[in-house]
Amino acid sequence: SQQGEEDPQxxxxxxxxxxxxxxxxxxxxxxxQWYRQNSGRGLVHLILIRxxxxxxxxxxxxxxxxxxxxxxxxLITASRAxxxxxxxxxxxxxxxxxxxxxxxxxxxxxxx
Amino acid sequence: xxxxxxxPKYLFRKEGxxxxxxxEQNLNHDAMYWYRQDxxxxxxxxxxxxxxxxxxxxxxxxxxxxxxxxxxxFPLTVTSAQKNPTAFYLCASSILGPGYGxxxxxxxxxxxx
Numbered sequence: 001s002q003q004g005e006e007d008p009q010x011x012x013x014x015x016x017x018x019x020x021x022x023x024x025x026x027x028x029x030x031x032x033q034w035y036r037q038n039s040g041r042g043l044v045h046l047i048l049i050r051x052x053x054x055x056x057x058x059x060x061x062x063x064x065x066x067x068x069x070x071x072x073x074x075l076i077t078a079s080r081a082x083x084x085x086x087x088x089x090x091x092x093x094x095x096x097x098x099x100x101x102x103x104x105x106x107x108x109x110x111x112x
Numbered sequence: 113x114x115x116x117x118x119x120p121k122y123l124f125r126k127e128g129x130x131x132x133x134x135x136e137q138n139l140n141h142d143a144m145y146w147y148r149q150d151x152x153x154x155x156x157x158x159x160x161x162x163x164x165x166x167x168x169x170x171x172x173x174x175x176x177x178x179x180x181x182x183x184x185x186f187p188l189t190v191t192s193a194q195k196n197p198t199a200f201y202l203c204a205s206s207i208l209g210p211g212y213g214x215x216x217x218x219x220x221x222x223x224x225x
Binding site: 030048 | 118145147152153154155156157160170200202204210211212213214215216217218219221
């Protein structure tokens with residue numbers, strides 16, 4: 001079963017607006033990561049947040065982590081048409097060997 | 113430039129054939145992974161390797177095989193035992209241990225004809 005579940009499954013906004021995507025997971029984690037995938041391409045690592053961190057920023061990205069609720073959110077501010085992609089959260093539970101479990105993703109469409 | 117290369121980009125397989133997908137990285141990463149992605153879905157782990165000559169099954173290993181004879185290379189064979197192989201296959205690599213992100217290749221789209 002999937003460890004991470006993203007919400008919403010699809011999101012459509014206008015350029016300049018903020019986009020928020022959420023991820024919930026089931027078991028304790030070592031860290032949580034967000035990735036981006038353009039259609040038909042590989043995934044690109046965006047940001048990693050450790051279990052002892054609550055918030056992290058990278059450029060227009062802001063990630064929060066609430067381990068008590070087992071949830072994370074990814075905020076993209078001032079969105080651009082080029083941000084159109086699928087966004088996945090991935091959890092690392094840190095047992096023997098690092099292996100990520102991915103959610104099913106949020107499809108973000110930013111309309112010009 | 114350092115990176116991870118998957119080939120071919122598109123692959124067609126006839127019923128009953130085995131096919132091998134290539135994955136090569138020059139990032140000096142110890143760990144390598146194979147994921148399968150079906151349309152509109154997330155990634156599911158097939159196999160992963162943390163060291164040369166060793167690998168572990170992921171969540172959906174049946175019908176697949178791998179080898180890790182060199183640190184740089186982690187080929188995936190889709191055997192005839194895999195009944196529904198049509199999918200997008202992604203290879204990734206990382207520094208071993210928690211706290212590191214994955215670097216992904218650009219994927220191989222496999223279609224059964």
